[in-house]
Structures are given as C-alpha cells and as structure tokens.
Amino acid sequence: MITIYRAPYSTNCERVGLALARKGLGAESIVISYEDRSAVEQVSGQGLVPVIVDEGRVISDSRAILRHLDEREPEPALYPAGVSKRAELDLFCDWFDEVWKLEPNEIEAELELPQPDMERVERLGAVVAGRLGIFERLLADRDFLWGEELSAADLVAFPFLKYARGRDPHDPDLFHRVIDEHQPLGPEHPRLSAWIERVDALPRAFGP
Numbered sequence: 001m002i003t004i005y006r007a008p009y010s011t012n013c014e015r016v017g018l019a020l021a022r023k024g025l026g027a028e029s030i031v032i033s034y035e036d037r038s039a040v041e042q043v044s045g046q047g048l049v050p051v052i053v054d055e056g057r058v059i060s061d062s063r064a065i066l067r068h069l070d071e072r073e074p075e076p077a078l079y080p081a082g083v084s085k086r087a088e089l090d091l092f093c094d095w096f097d098e099v100w101k102l103e104p105n106e107i108e109a110e111l112e113l114p115q116p117d118m119e120r121v122e123r124l125g126a127v128v129a130g131r132l133g134i135f136e137r138l139l140a141d142r143d144f145l146w147g148e149e150l151s152a153a154d155l156v157a158f159p160f161l162k163y164a165r166g167r168d169p170h171d172p173d174l175f176h177r178v179i180d181e182h183q184p185l186g187p188e189h190p191r192l193s194a195w196i197e198r199v200d201a202l203p204r205a206f207g208p
C-alpha cells in the first residue's frame with residue numbers, strides 16, 4: 001500500500017498522481033495544508049509535498065518518486081531504457097525545474113513585495129511567454145514532449161504548462177496565477193494546446 005502526503009492544487013503532487021494512475025497503482029491520500037505541515041514533517045523530516053510511503057520506505061521529491069515508481073512497476077515505462085536517452089530526459093527535467101521555473105518564481109516574489117515593480121514583472125513575463133514556443137517545437141513531430149509515448153518529461157511539465165489554458169477559480173495559489181497570466185496560449189501553439197488536452201484527459205490517482 002502506498003500512502004501519499006499531498007496538498008490541494010499542488011503541481012508537484014499532480015506529477016505523482018498522474019504517474020501512479022499510469023502505473024495502475026492506487027494510494028491512500030493524507031492531505032495537508034501549508035499552514036500545518038506537521039504530518040509530512042514527522043514522516044519525512046521536511047515540509048514539502050509530495051512525499052510517499054511505500055512499504056515503509058519514505059520518498060520525498062516528485063522526481064525521486066517518479067523514478068521509484070518506474071523501478072517498482074516498469075511498465076508502462078516513464079523513462080527510456082538506454083543510459084544516454086535517459087540522461088537526455090534527465091537534462092530536460094533538470095532544465096524544467098531549475099531554469100523554466102526561475103522567472104515565474106521571480107514574478108511571484110516580486111508580486112509579494114509591498115510595491116511590486118510591474119515593469120520587471122512584464123519583462124520576466126515575456127520570458128515565460130516566449131518559452132511556450134520551445135514546447136510547441138518539441139511537439140512539432142510527435143505527440144508527447146520526449147517521444148511518441150508519455151514519459152516523465154510530460155508528467156514533470158504538464159502540471160505547470162496546463163495553466164496556459166487557465167485555472168480553477170477556487171485555486172488560491174499566487175504562483176498558479178502567475179503561470180496562468182504569463183502563458184498566453186494562442187493560434188501559434190496548436191500542438192502544445194492539443195498536448196495539454198491529451199495529458200489532461202489522462203487519469204490521476206487522486207483529485208486536485
């Protein structure tokens with residue numbers, strides 16, 4: 001039995017919800033609020049979600065969890081078999097977490113200041129918007145970001161890129177507002193738009 005510690009509307013938790021469903025695995029959810037992380041802190045020694053407990057093994061960090069699930073249930077694979085191909089996919093995921101997220105994080109931090117510099121927000125926002133073209137091109141001749149099949153690349157990026165199509169009005173998260181308002185999906189992104197719909201139609205092991 002897998003237990004997942006998660007928070008409502010968490011992008012990193014959605015990565016795991018998609019992966020669990022892809023592997024045909026269920027999970028018992030322990031839903032925490034960011035105001036009280038004691039349950040997740042107690043089990044993992046840190047306060048961020050997602051964390052899973054699988055047969056007594058505690059794993060935090062969404063990408064570590066994806067790798068664990070792929071070893072536990074190899075089919076359908078989330079990572080390619082070859083060492084080099086896998087390294088390429090890891091590079092994409094590192095780029096996504098370490099580079100793609102930079103400007104949205106900076107916009108969020110700017111908006112939290114008492115007097116945000118809106119010109120800076122606009123400049124950073126233009127970088128976020130411009131990156132939609134990278135995903136459109138990655139999808140130019142295939143249905144998923146890293147090939148013809150769903151992979152870890154799609155699960156890592158989707159919960160963030162989906163905001164290009166808007167957000168749940170009940171979602172209170174400022175970061176999500178940032179990636180909704182600064183990812184203007186348009187007629188120049190037909191492949192990306194279809195990919196968002198394609199991935200959005202997949203099952204998740206738990207709700208938002």
Ligand SMILES: N[C@@H](CCC(=O)N[C@@H](CS)C(=O)NCC(=O)O)C(=O)O
Binds near residue numbers: 012060
């Ligand atoms: N690298 C971690 C990041 C986890 C993370 O930042 N989780 C967010 C939810 S999506 C969180 O717990 N945020 C609470 C906070 O930052 O205080 C992962 O991929 O799981």
